[in-house]
Amino acid sequence: MDRWIKKDLKYNWHPYTQMKDSRKDPPILIERAKGIKLYDNRGKYYYDTISSWWCNVHGHNHPKIKKAIKKQLDSLEHVLFAGFTHKPAIQLAEQLVRIAPGNLSKVFFTDNGSCAVETALKMSFQYWQNLGEKKKTKFISLSHGYHGDTIGSMSISGVDLFNEVFKPLFFKSFKAPSPYCYRCPMGKRRAKCNIECIEPLDDLLKKREHEIAALILEPLIMAAGGMIIYPKEYLKKAAALTKKYNVHLILDEVATGFGRTGKMFASEHARVKPDFMCVSKGITSGYLPLGATLTTREVFQAFWADYEKKKTFYHGHTYTANPLACSTALASLSLFYEENTLRKVVKLIPVFRERLSLFRQLPIVGDVRSIGLVGAMELVKDRRTKVPYGFKDRMGQQIYREGLKNGLLMRPIGSVIYFYLPLCIKENQINFILQRAFNVIKKIGSKALCCR
Numbered sequence: 001m002d003r004w005i006k007k008d009l010k011y012n013w014h015p016y017t018q019m020k021d022s023r024k025d026p027p028i029l030i031e032r033a034k035g036i037k038l039y040d041n042r043g044k045y046y047y048d049t050i051s052s053w054w055c056n057v058h059g060h061n062h063p064k065i066k067k068a069i070k071k072q073l074d075s076l077e078h079v080l081f082a083g084f085t086h087k088p089a090i091q092l093a094e095q096l097v098r099i100a101p102g103n104l105s106k107v108f109f110t111d112n113g114s115c116a117v118e119t120a121l122k123m124s125f126q127y128w129q130n131l132g133e134k135k136k137t138k139f140i141s142l143s144h145g146y147h148g149d150t151i152g153s154m155s156i157s158g159v160d161l162f163n164e165v166f167k168p169l170f171f172k173s174f175k176a177p178s179p180y181c182y183r184c185p186m187g188k189r190r191a192k193c194n195i196e197c198i199e200p201l202d203d204l205l206k207k208r209e210h211e212i213a214a215l216i217l218e219p220l221i222m223a224a225g226g227m228i229i230y231p232k233e234y235l236k237k238a239a240a241l242t243k244k245y246n247v248h249l250i251l252d253e254v255a256t257g258f259g260r261t262g263k264m265f266a267s268e269h270a271r272v273k274p275d276f277m278c279v280s281k282g283i284t285s286g287y288l289p290l291g292a293t294l295t296t297r298e299v300f301q302a303f304w305a306d307y308e309k310k311k312t313f314y315h316g317h318t319y320t321a322n323p324l325a326c327s328t329a330l331a332s333l334s335l336f337y338e339e340n341t342l343r344k345v346v347k348l349i350p351v352f353r354e355r356l357s358l359f360r361q362l363p364i365v366g367d368v369r370s371i372g373l374v375g376a377m378e379l380v381k382d383r384r385t386k387v388p389y390g391f392k393d394r395m396g397q398q399i400y401r402e403g404l405k406n407g408l409l410m411r412p413i414g415s416v417i418y419f420y421l422p423l424c425i426k427e428n429q430i431n432f433i434l435q436r437a438f439n440v441i442k443k444i445g446s447k448a449l450c451c452r
């Protein structure tokens with residue numbers, strides 16, 4: 001084993017990793033990256049088909065982003081954001097408000113997605129407290145939703161595999177069934193349905209509106225919950241319900257923001273107006289950590305009071321609005337215009353969708369779904385009964401290993417295989433990656449079928 005890897009395993013504890021497995025399948029030492037390729041210490045490269053955990057947008061090693069970071073480094077690396085401010089944060093907040101949907105007009109910076117969500121939850125909670133609505137203290141989320149790894153954000157997440165052991169620590173929240181078309185909670189088929197899956201949410205709100213502070217959801221893609229892509233009609237109806245029952249709508253755009261769905265923000269597809277929007281991941285194109293929670297003037301006003309009234313938002317992180325990260329985000333936003341990123345993406349979407357549909361030929365592929373440059377497929381033991389591969393089958397892991405052998409970084413979620421492509425990708429690269437992935441899944445699939 002390489003001496004660096006030995007040392008890595010001696011000192012590092014990696015996220016979402018059973019470290020015992022790492023002795024057999026050690027981590028890969030990446031030395032450099034360019035565009036959509038990652039190069040390891042042996043010169044082998046891997047296509048970054050998941051944008052390095054859904055954050056890379058314009059490709060690795062982009063000269064303009066690097067230049068912006070270097071320039072900022074020459075003047076100011078960091079300063080506290082209470083009582084002080086700086087131009088990168090001012091410009092970035094202005095830009096975010098300009099591109100944000102609806103009435104979002106105030107920006108609260110954090111340094112990661114979980115904390116952007118925590119911020120929204122705490123703001124919504126305190127908003128109702130500040131208004132004297134003392135009973136509005138609970139949240140509703142979707143059963144397959146994922147909102148982060150802090151205890152607060154886990155309390156409203158629904159991924160059992162991650163949550164199970166921590167459940168005793170969570171605050172109480174309510175879950176509504178997910179609009180999971182392939183496994184419809186109402187037993188319907190999408191072609192004939194009328195978004196009946198909204199009814200349980202309606203019932204829940206009707207019964208509990210006086211104790212609900214907010215509904216939180218990921219717009220159009222429940223990402224970590226299994227890349228479940230749902231109809232924009234559901235989002236529209238859910239947003240309308242929050243207005244009807246006077247609860248906040250928090251949109252978690254941490255994964256979907258910054259062009260992933262073909263629009264800057266996923267909520268634009270449904271034209272909904274959230275009270276809060278959480279962003280992170282793609283905000284800096286994956287170069288530096290940054291998060292932000294956007295909200296409305298109305299929410300902001302509820303905290304505006306004489307100091308003695310104790311309506312202040314007592315929350316913040318040391319690296320809030322880090323100037324290097326803000327400058328990076330500004331450079332990334334500029335690139336959207338300079339490189340016409342979204343227009344290019346819109347042209348690539350049909351190519352991607354058509355290529356992806358070919359995976360339906362494979363007998364273990366039960367469902368294929370996509371939006372923008374995000375696409376997923378669900379592997380099943382039997383297409384008719386839709387019985388999924390189990391935890392112990394480790395289908396995802398097998399495909400991950402086989403993908404690496406073939407120069408692809410894919411990182412399935414259980415038996416959901418997905419692509420979360422960097423937006424700078426070219427048409428020929430899409431074709432190449434999907435062709436290789438097809439062969440990988442075909443190989444692992446036929447092994448699974450023959451050995452049943």
Ligand SMILES: *Cc1c(COP(=O)(O)O)cnc(C)c1O
Pocket residue numbers: 112113114115117146147148149218223224252253254255256280281
């Ligand atoms: C990744 C993710 C988060 C958490 O972001 P971190 O930066 O990993 O803390 C929150 N919400 C959604 C939808 C995400 O995909």
